[in-house]
Amino acid sequence: MKVVLFAAALAASLAATAELKLGTVDMMVLVRNHSQYESNKQLLLSTEKDYQKRLDSLKSEMDSLQDEAKKLADEYRNPMLAQAAKANIEKDMMALQQKLIAQQQKIRSEAMRNQQDLSDLEARLLKAQADDIKKRIAEFAGKNGYDCVLESNVAMFAKPELDVTDDVLRIMGVDPKKAKRGEDESK
Numbered sequence: 001m002k003v004v005l006f007a008a009a010l011a012a013s014l015a016a017t018a019e020l021k022l023g024t025v026d027m028m029v030l031v032r033n034h035s036q037y038e039s040n041k042q043l044l045l046s047t048e049k050d051y052q053k054r055l056d057s058l059k060s061e062m063d064s065l066q067d068e069a070k071k072l073a074d075e076y077r078n079p080m081l082a083q084a085a086k087a088n089i090e091k092d093m094m095a096l097q098q099k100l101i102a103q104q105q106k107i108r109s110e111a112m113r114n115q116q117d118l119s120d121l122e123a124r125l126l127k128a129q130a131d132d133i134k135k136r137i138a139e140f141a142g143k144n145g146y147d148c149v150l151e152s153n154v155a156m157f158a159k160p161e162l163d164v165t166d167d168v169l170r171i172m173g174v175d176p177k178k179a180k181r182g183e184d185e186s187k
Contacts, residue, residue, distance in 0.1 A: 020147045020148060021144075021145055021146045021147050021148075022146070022147065022148050022149070022150070022158075022162055023141070023146050023148070023149040023150070023162050023163070023164040024149065024150050024151070024152040024155060024158045024162045024163050024164065024165075025137060025149060025150075025151060025152060025163070025164055025165045025168055026151075026152050026153075026163070026165045027130075027133070027151050027152075027153070029165055029169070029179060030133045030136075030165065030168060030169065030172070031126075031129060031130070031133065032179075033169060033172065033174045033179045034129050034132065034133060034172065035172070035173070036125070036128070036129055036132075037129065040125040040126075040129065043121075043125070044118065044121065044122055044125070047117075047118060047121060048118055051114035051117070051118065054110060054114070055107065055110060055111060055114070058103065058106060058107045058110060059107060061103060062100065062103045062104065062107065065096060065099055065100050065103060066100065068096060069093065069096050069097070069100065072089055072092055072093050072096065073093065075089055076089045076090065076093065133168075133172075136168055136171050136172055137149050137168055139171060140164065140167055140168050140171050144164075144167070146164070149164065152165075
């Protein structure tokens with residue numbers, strides 16, 4: 001009796017599976033051909049350049065402090081210098097050393113904050129892009145009766161006929177032939 005029930009359940013699930021309409025998409029192709037891809041890339045690059053300019057400015061300030069420290073060290077080594085003047089230079093050198101340490105910490109902190117901000121920006125842009133692509137895939141699936149559209153990298157194997165990337169590209173307003181040429185050039 002159990003064997004008959006198992007066989008019936010198996011037959012029913014196979015019949016249900018046979019009715020499913022499946023498709024796959026190459027998300028990297030869709031992401032790289034999304035209308036926002038290039039502008040997002042440019043925004044990230046310009047933001048990174050702005051962050052680098054700020055870091056360079058902080059490093060320049062540190063270089064000035066180091067130059068000042070070298071001058072003080074040269075003065076300190078002057079054998080004609082009075083003991084009181086040496087004591088004053090020594091105090092100035094200690095204060096300068098504290099400024100140098102503070103500047104190094106500021107540079108490290110700024111670099112870490114910049115990296116985190118850049119990562120956050122990239123994640124937000126990619127999420128917005130992915131959300132739009134998912135919307136386009138859902139639109140395509142709904143219009144064409146697909147029950148499930150998977151990312152092709154998730155499937156261990158999928159027949160090439162299941163790939164609907166070109167159809168989704170068309171919904172996105174992208175010529176699949178141009179998209180494929182772009183992919184070939186990037187390899």
